[in-house]
Amino acid sequence: MEKLGGKKRDALDKWFSGREGPQALFAGRILPFDDKAGLIWARLMAEGKAAGKPRSGVDMIIAAVADANECVVVTDNEKDFAGLRIVNPIRRMTD
Structure with missing residues (x-):
């Protein structure tokens, strides 16, 4: 599996830790x-x-x-x- 780098990686990291990332999407459901x-x-x-x-x-x-x-x-x-x-x-x- 290829690791993302550069802009794609930065955007994914920002989304993942941001207010609209997985924690918000799955809050109270995991x-x-x-x-x-x-x-x-x-x-x-x-x-x-x-x-x-x-x-x-x-x-x-x-x-x-x-x-x-x-x-x-x-x-x-x-x-x-x-x-x-x-x-x-x-x-x-x-x-």
Whole structure:
């Protein structure tokens, strides 16, 4: 992946840290990966390993944050989230 330089990089840095950047766009809509989520993540990873079905660390971060905040993951990736609470909007449209 190519790093931006010069004017493009400066403009991106300014937007990213500015009032209209991601912090403003997503304010109040990003759930934290906190201690509770970390413990859930560790359990999910250990369960997958114990079952002989290692899980993706990144996918389990998503699942752990959702579980820690009493949310559900919405995805059509049923394989990687097997055994976890998800909603597959694609399947619902075809059922």
